[in-house]
Ligand SMILES: Nc1ncnc2c1ncn2[C@@H]1O[C@H](COP(=O)(O)OP(=O)(O)OP(=O)(O)O)[C@@H](O)[C@H]1O
């Protein structure tokens with residue numbers, strides 16, 4: 001015991017590097033990834049190395065050493081620190097030499113680098129191999145999930161020209177609540193109250209938005225308005241929704257097995273969900289032929305369904321749904337599809353990522369039916385930007401247009417007598433007719 005050496009920072013670094021060199025060759029496929037069991041396995045070996053080095057390490061320093069070694073040997077390399085940092089929401093690795101993160105809604109390049117391309121490849125394998133998948137020339141793109149639920153995409157050369165490219169959307173430890181969104185100015189109390197009534201009244205609602213605009217977060221918040229006594233089926237590519245109701249059945253797509261069998265798509269799951277006596281179906285993102293199944297379900301008694309689509313305006317969302325319905329493989333005339341959309345979808349909630357990094361609901365728009373060949377859209381709430389403040393923050397508010405939705409009687413029959421104030425009555429500047437869009 002007497003000969004133990006207390007390490008200075010340089011010696012600590014050296015011990016770390018030496019441990020990594022010693023332990024890396026021991027790692028087989030079984031021990032890749034940061035599972036609890038792998039951490040224990042690694043710690044067992046690391047303790048022996050620390051003893052061999054005659055190093056005196058207080059418990060705290062040992063934990064730091066273990067974390068650093070685990071990141072390199074069985075984990076995801078230097079991005080480990082960002083994955084542990086709750087203020088970081090996304091991590092993007094564009095080859096060994098460029099790593100971006102999103103923090104507080106803003107993209108920033110970090111100083112961090114991988115040692116070389118082999119090190120990023122190793123990190124990518126440590127993500128994918130524990131799932132029984134592989135990433136190589138035969139399968140250069142992979143969607144996966146980290147043990148904590150974070151969503152990962154890996155793409156490698158020759159398809160990725162920057163080198164191994166890893167994109168991670170971190171799983172939030174706590175999903176944002178409606179109170180959080182109101183606090184951030186993403187929507188107002190009035191708009192929240194309106195959406196709550198619409199969900200309880202079983203209207204069909206589509207959340208529309210661009211990449212990373214907060215669609216899933218908003219879908220989660222809107223789904224939280226579903227009464228607790230209903231049976232909810234969620235269908236997702238990567239299970240991200242966190243519903244607090246007691247009766248939730250969660251379905252997730254499955255990738256194909258190496259022999260090409262076993263692929264289960266969102267469409268397969270939506271069709272299956274319809275046979276599971278759902279009272280609500282919540283679809284993470286409609287991105288294919290399932291749009292037709294959803295619309296048919298909404299039109300045949302499965303009302304109260306919720307989904308997101310990738311689109312930049314409510315008008316685009318309607319066009320996107322049209323395109324997606326065609327992907328179901330039936331040659332339906334456009335006016336038939338539009339009639340289905342207009343009859344099925346009651347409301348589109350448009351979410352945007354603003355240039356200051358904040359996310360805001362910019363429109364809550366009613367689908368009022370068909371006029372000729374066109375779906376009639378009526379904004380009920382509309383975001384009005386006032387100005388960019390000094391610190392580049394987007395200022396403004398989601399305001400009622402002053403127009404009550406045509407389904408107001410339905411809300412009232414369900415017991416929601418929403419006060420005129422929600423729709424702008426009594427305020428001096430409801431947006432009024434200028435909010436109308438055809
Ligand atoms: N209203 C909001 N205010 C601030 N941050 C938000 C808000 N909504 C979402 N976020 C944050 O933005 C990021 C993206 O959110 P989310 O995953 O919901 O977006 P998305 O549109 O579903 O993305 P994708 O297109 O990749 O599926 C997350 O880090 C989330 O915490």
Ligand SMILES: [Mg+2]
Pocket residue numbers: 215216217
């Ligand atoms: Mg999403």
